[in-house]
Amino acid sequence: MPRFLKEFFTRNGVGIGSLMLGLVLFWTIGLIILPQLSMLDFSFRPNLPPPEVGGPKDVYTLENYKYLIFGPEGGGQAFNAVDLKVFFRTLVAAVCVTVFNLILCYPIAYYLAQSKGNHIRIFALMLIIPYWINEILRAFALRIIFGETGVLNTLLVGSGVFDTPFDFIRNDIALYAGLGYAYILLMIFPIYNVIESLDRNQIEAARDMGASWPMIHRRVVIPYAKPGISSGCTMVFMLSAGALAAPQILGGPSSLWFTQLIYQQFNDNSDWPQGAAYAVVLLVTCILLVLAIMRLFKVNMGDIGK
């Protein structure tokens, strides 16, 4: 038995120690690492009926990835324009949602973190309550509001801004509002946590030196809050790029989200390897994008999740 294992068992006792070790190994290897590797492996295989799995036809192939870029063979098109367009639209829209959330939440987080009093607790409660409501129900609530005969259209037509009801769903406004709505809390809390630990004296000092409010934020608060901001942005970006419920409920009939393509491959086409390949592409692209942006803003991976 290796020395560190022996130390571990003398420290925790054999019973508790092996239980702990077993649970951790099951979680990290059995639930996190192996399934991801299995999905990666699966995405390189052709779609075969169950009896042929493991047979001579079950070889590694790039077919599924080729399909995303070039489309079906002999399809007559140079590229798989439909799927690629959905893919890039999803990424761009997720970035837009993230930026929108950051702009919306930064002032609130700053205000909540820097002021004291009883009303702050009420605000915190009001922030948390919507987050406890089911994701589907939140999307449903927005659908009631943005629908053709919904509250917003009634108001706008009633007040004479529009003559005819505006189709928020077909124009994807409902979708973006829904995605932004769903992840507000994940943006506010990391920023709030960081700014709360900022010494108010630093801001006072900057003011005494004659800095204007935008200057204080640019030079003092934002550099200090960078870990929180990057943590919030990473979470919101990853979750909105991987969102499935909001696009299904609030998305227009003609516009798809990339996760919906994955869902279709699994449930409608029963082409699991193809769906796995798309999932791998989504995961890898998101991770690379997040890492690139973190390098650009010089933030460490260790700051995430704090």
Add this chain to the structure above:
Amino acid sequence: MKNFSFMRLSLWFYLAIFFAYLLGPLVIMSVTAFNSPGFPRMTPWECLTFEWFGALFSDERILNGIWNSILVGFGTVILSVSMGLAGALMLTQIWPKLRATYYTVIIAPILIPGVVLGISTLVFWDRINRMLGLGADSFLSNGLFLTIIGQSTFIASYCMLVLVARLQRYDIALTEAALDLGATHAQAFRKVLLPFMKPAIASAAVLAFLASFENYNTTTFTFGEYPTLTIELAQKVRYGITPAISALAFIIVVLTVFAALANEANLRRKELVAKARKEATVEELSSGRIRMPGFLSSNWAAVALVVVACATVVVVGTATVYSPQQCIADVQEQKRLETEERINELRRQRDLRRQQQQEAEQGNAAEPNQSQPTGNNSGFGNVFAPSALSGEEEEASEAEEAPSGNNSGFGNVFDPGSLNSGQDN
């Protein structure tokens, strides 16, 4: 100074918009649960009804979904809290060299999209199932096991974060003291560490249950024969929405508000009690006659809790004596009256116009104005359009005949009094 107050004002304005965006949808959704139209809407308000709650509780699929959600939730809580605790303990003991890698691995599931987690779980356990030579209906490929496993993968990370925060304040000397005094490792764990971790374990369990209850992205790939409430809701919302879903949402909102207020009131009370103890004299403390603050005194959360509880009792009480049938009948009656009123109004207008035209014809008999009758003709179309909405065809046709047949009797037909007497029948 003026600049300052302007900033305050814009700040409050911003806060108002922000919280309207945050809470407005929930309020509107809750209100639609009490409106009678079959499509959830707030305007036009028709009639207060509780029938959607009845519809909700007689929906087999929703009830089954709630049951499945609770099953999955309990499994997930047990698995993810124990894995999270083990993971957190391991984080404090692991080799410093391995620490960063280990932390990245156990924090990664939070960032991996739920869809990807669901797919990888499905693919991996399907493969294990096949390797073991089990059929398609074994417990490994049955939805319950897969869903619990898939959800626990990332929920355990949340639990780990909550537990690590508490564990950092744990003094390892406590365990060592227990061991020195002759406790076994299991005893030290159960009697020293676990009681210290209890509050964090409780909040991790609540968090895990809530996260499991509302998860959709992972579950949608793994649920199999155990559709949870979220899955059922998604199916319903995607293929046609009814106010019964609003009713469910309203119940969840009320429960959430209740839980949040109860928690806040409890925290606040503890603070107040601690403050009272701190301010009490030694004599008061030793004699045990310390004056504790009342439950409601200077505790806004407790007051709000009581108010919400009273409101709930009133609403439930109203719902039991309130008859939806009567309400629906009233609405239909009201609708009928409204339509008649509208027709009535339009007729009166037409009557007026007709009279004006007659006067004009009489006055300017020498030079007949062609444009006015054509204008009137287009007006006729509008007059008869609303009648198609209701069962007023006979009257409408009667009205149609009247002008062509007899111009002099025209005024009597459209006398509002005659219509009113008709309504009374």
